[in-house]
Amino acid sequence: MPSPRGKVYLVGAGPGDPGLLTVRGKTLIEHCDAIVYDALVSPEILALIPARTERLYAGKRSGRHSLTQDEITERLIALVERHASVVRLKGGDPFIFGRGGEEVAALRAAGVAVEVVPGITAGIAAPAYAGIPLTHRDMSASVAFVTGHEAVETYRPEIRWGELARGAETLVIYMGVLQIESIVERLLAAGRAPETPVALIRWGTTPRQEVLTGTLATIAPRVRAAHFEPPAVIVVGEVARLAHTG
Numbered sequence: 146m147p148s149p150r151g152k153v154y155l156v157g158a159g160p161g162d163p164g165l166l167t168v169r170g171k172t173l174i175e176h177c178d179a180i181v182y183d184a185l186v187s188p189e190i191l192a193l194i195p196a197r198t199e200r201l202y203a204g205k206r207s208g209r210h211s212l213t214q215d216e217i218t219e220r221l222i223a224l225v226e227r228h229a230s231v232v233r234l235k236g237g238d239p240f241i242f243g244r245g246g247e248e249v250a251a252l253r254a255a256g257v258a259v260e261v262v263p264g265i266t267a268g269i270a271a272p273a274y275a276g277i278p279l280t281h282r283d284m285s286a287s288v289a290f291v292t293g294h295e296a297v298e299t300y301r302p303e304i305r306w307g308e309l310a311r312g313a314e315t316l317v318i319y320m321g322v323l324q325i326e327s328i329v330e331r332l333l334a335a336g337r338a339p340e341t342p343v344a345l346i347r348w349g350t351t352p353r354q355e356v357l358t359g360t361l362a363t364i365a366p367r368v369r370a371a372h373f374e375p376p377a378v379i380v381v382g383e384v385a386r387l388a389h390t391g
Contacts, residue, residue: 150225150226150227150228150229151178151224151225151226151227151228151229151230151231151257151258152225152229152230152231152257152258152259152260153221153225153231153232153233153252153257153258153259153260154173154177154230154231154232154233154259154260154261154262155233155235155239155245155248155249155259155260155261155262156169156170156173156174156232156233156234156235156239156262156264157170157235157236157237157238157239157243157262157263157264157265157266158170158182158183158185158186158187158190158234158235158236158237158264159190159236159237159264159265159270159350160236160237160264160265160266160267160270160271160349160350161185161187161236161267161270161348161349161350161351162187162270162274162350162351163187163189163190165264165265165270165350166190166264167262167263167264167265169262170262170264171193173230173232173262174190174193174194174232174234175193175194175195176195176230177194177195177198177228177230177231177232178198178199178228178229178230178231179198179199179200179201179224179227179228179230179231179232180194180198180199180200180201180231180232180233180234181201181202181203181217181220181221181224181231181232181233181234182200182201182202182203182204182232182234182235183203183204183205183234183235183236184202184204184205184236185204185236185237185376186234186235186236187351190234199224199228201220201224203217203220214244214247214248217233217248218248218251218252218255221233221248221252221257222252222255222257225257233248235264236264236267237264237265237266237267237268238263238264238265238266239261239263239264240261240263241266241268241290241319242290242292242319242320245261249261266290267319267349267350267376267378268290268317268319268378269317270349270350271346271349271350271354271377271378272317272344272346272349272378272380272384274346274349274350274354275344275346275349275354275356275388275389275390276387276388276389277344277346277380277384277385277387277388278384278387279315279317279380279384280315280384281383281384281387284314284382284383284384284386285314285315285382285383285384286314287312287313287314287315288313288314288315288316288317289309289312289313289315289316289317290317290319291304291309291316291317291318291319292304292318292319292320292321293318293319293320293321293322293323293324293325293328293379294319294320294321294323294324306328306331306332306335307331307334307335307336308335309335310331310332310335310336310337311335311336313382314382314383315380315381315382315383315384316332316379316380316381316382317378317379317380318378318379318380318381319378320375320376321378321379322345322347322368322373322374322375322377322379323375325364325365325368325379326365328379329361329364329365332361332381333361337361337381338361339360339361339362340360340361340362341360341361341381341382341383342358342359342360342381342382342383342384342385342386342388343358343359343360343361343364343379343380343381343385344356344357344358344379344380344385344388345357345358345364345368345373345377345378345379345380346377346378346380347373347374347375347376347377348376348377349377349378355373356388356389356390357371357373357390358385358388358390361381
């Protein structure tokens with residue numbers, strides 16, 4: 146049975162621009178009793194948290210974790226025993242490469258009531274802010290979202306890059322900057338043309354947003370030369386040709 150004392154709200158904070166936070170998410174943040182938040186939540190959104198609210202940072206950046214996934218779940222269970230409303234605040238959308246599915250399953254298994262509040266994912270918002278339509282009547286009728294950073298104990302040996310390369314006209318790759326050489330190599334081996342346009346959007350939707358463009362043949366050395374580091378999303382396909390880099 147769900148806990149009689151509290152409830153966890155798994156809230157997507159959006160990609161960075163505080164204006165993209167949902168109304169439901171804002172209301173919950175402003176009225177929660179406790180909040181557990183991630184690294185990529187913007188300072189403007191964190192400023193909405195009331196002074197009375199208990200806070201816990203659970204950020205994960207480039208392999209540096211303040212808490213393990215199991216520890217996060219344990220803290221949420223402990224918090225919901227003491228508070229009526231606990232917000233688990235995650236960057237982007239909690240169910241798009243955010244491990245939200247794991248957290249919901251673990252909480253429900255522990256008898257905790259959970260409500261999921263979707264957020265705008267960076268894979269949609271960052272390209273939009275860079276002027277890239279993921280679908281386009283003349284360029285792309287299909288999109289695939291894929292992680293460029295697989296879990297060590299993944300549910301299958303590897304991402305099927307060959308099938309993705311042939312099956313979707315636009316690829317949106319999360320967490321792939323540090324693996325850009327390997328990703329390019331696999332896409333080329335699968336038959337994608339070397340001249341296929343590529344765009345990387347770093348710190349998408351924020352004042353720090355940067356856009357780097359190239360092709361599958363040129364993008365890896367350009368990433369290295371520009372010292373282009375995470376967080377960023379990668380768009381591969383003809384629509385990337387429309388990127389606004391100014």
